[in-house]
Amino acid sequence: MIEIKDKKNCVGCTACAEICPKKCIQMKPDEEGFLYPVVDKSRCVECNACNTVCPIQSPVDEKEKLQKAYLVQHCDEKVRLDSSAGGAFTAIATVVLQKGGVVFGAAYDENFHVQHTYIEAVDELKKFRNSKYVQSELGDAFCLVKSFLQKGRWVCFSGTPCQIEGLSRFLRKPYEKLVLVDVVCHGIPSPLIWNKYLEYQEQSFPNPDNIRFRDKFYGYKYSTMSIIQNGKNVYHAGSQLDPMLRAFFSDTCDRPSCYECPFKKRYRVSDFTIWDCFSVYDFDKKLDDDKGTTRVLCHSQKAASLMQEVMEYARCKEVSADKLVAGVKEMFESVPMNLNRTVFLADATKLSGKELFEKYYPVTKKVKVKTAIRKVLLVTGIYGTMKKCLNRVRGR
Template sequence: MIDIVKKSDCSGCYSCVNICPKECINIEVDDEGFGYPVINNEECKKCNLCEKACPVINDPKAEKIETIAYACRNKNEDIRKRSSSGGVFTLLCEEVIKKGGIVFGAAFDENYEVKHIGAETIGECEKLRGSKYVQSKIGNTYKQAKDFLNNGRLVLFSGTQCQIKGLKLFLNKSYDNLITSEIICHGVPSPKIFKLYKENLKNKYNSNIKDIRFRDKALGWNKFSYVTEFENNKIYSKTLHEDIYMKGFLHDLYLRPSCYECKAKNFTSNSDISLADYWGIEKKHSEFDDDKGISLVLVNTEKGKEIFEKISCGMEVIKSDIGYAISNNPCIVRPVKYNKKREKFFKEVEGKNLEHSIMKYTKTTLGKRVKDKIQSSLGKLRER
């Protein structure tokens, strides 16, 4: 039976909830807004399946080949513009839907909360497009995916590294008709903080929300903006460095505790494909970088290779260097450092103004700014 001694022992993937044959595990949300499993001890038959399916404790059986890295961009400029990176995820969706399959991924619901859903048409897949920087609720989608797999349907399941690892352990066998695509993730922010942030914006604009885009590329991919559109047609738009929610997220101020000790890094999820932003592209393949978004695609298994070849005609591709890609995107292999101000932030945010608390705990000291400047100058000297 799972026993969560400390919060970082649970990534909130719902694998235990999905696998429990007695359906006696429920998710309860804590003060920080993250969900944790709670077992009904009277119903529990001590079968231990929940423990076996936990991605923090176990690794799925490896099917990995040597990872190959590619820089890719979708040939369809409109789709690339509306995607977070190079729009490769949409190509995967198109391939699977064309074959009568179903795609699982993260979408906004009517309250702009993020949940995993299954999409069976290209139109429905649009809801999955774009990064939503808040933890997505898996719900019972692992079970749904298993039913489709057992009925012979092709399934593409997309999620963070821990969500794919959780799925693989939940299924506990390999399916020829399953394709997994993990997104490289530096951590998932608290749904509670996102809710507070949305409420603040709604009050300021005196209107309900009709659209949210975390990665609007109107000013470019490197300097992307967070955008909220309101029903009264007003628009809030700020760049990643100006927007308060993005600022706290990029300072790793309100990530899930398990993210700082993530056990799903370094390809342990056994995902067929990993998708990320190709940060550092301007130095490696400068001719390819147009500031409209380049995906880093990591092909990890034979099945990943197969689907990558199939979607290749829809994108421009350059074979790249995995070592270079990792050095510019370390979250592929290791978790981010714990932000020591996190605890104080969560204590304070209860009674205080959100904006004030995020500003207070993301302020960089003069000493830190000088250190960063020296490190960056040294880096530039080394590159010469």
């Protein structure tokens, strides 16, 4: 029976709960808001299926394979602006829907909690667009994927690398009509902190229409957290000002397993890996229009042939796979744990959202000055040039 002695050894992928023949494993939140398997020992038959399926306990070896690489920009400008990067995910998902398939991804429910769900029509894809920097609840998504595949349907499943490895282990065998899409993942913040953030913003912006982690209000190079209320963009703050983004980028609230993530690698079990391309000018200056570009790495022959269909919906420029992954730290290295993580998450159980964020992420004079300077740099167009230089120095 599965027993999580060290929380670093559980990514919360649900594979153990979903595979259990007795359905005696439930995913329950711990005090930090992350879901972990809890076994009803009285019903467990010690079949060990849960340990065998676990992608951490029984890892798959990384196998070098031929890869194709692309820079992708969706042809529909609205879709591209709505997406975190260039809208490659929408283009890949559209190809699967056109084959009569279903698409799984992370969406908000009516209370802005992030969960995996599926859709069957192209106009519903907007639910999945835009990264939500909070761990999504998978529910019974893995079982649903299996049942769609068994009915002969095409299925596209998108998620974090740990979710994709978990699903792949759960399914046990390759399916011709399954398309796995993972993101390059910085790390995955706690749903508890996200709830605190919702509570904090609710005071100033009640009943929002949408909350976007990666809004392009100021362009792609400086995307912001934005709140849309009554159809208007009423709040937009970047990573130096918004407390949720500050917590995310300072690695203060990620799942324990993220700090030693075993899925940070180049060769993956997915068909596609997608991530941002802020330095598109290093590949092709003509593509650098500050509206967003997705880097797409194809790991399988299936992905390479689907790319021919993706080209109907998106501009795709083939590039060298080595160049695409060069200097991409988040693909290879886990984030370092912030020293404040333990106290921040402990305080989150006691303090209100306002108290928590004002304590750890106060809007000091320094933050205000930084924000003002950034706005001036943006308006004058200097920001883009500075970011280019910075990316070059960092080798990105």
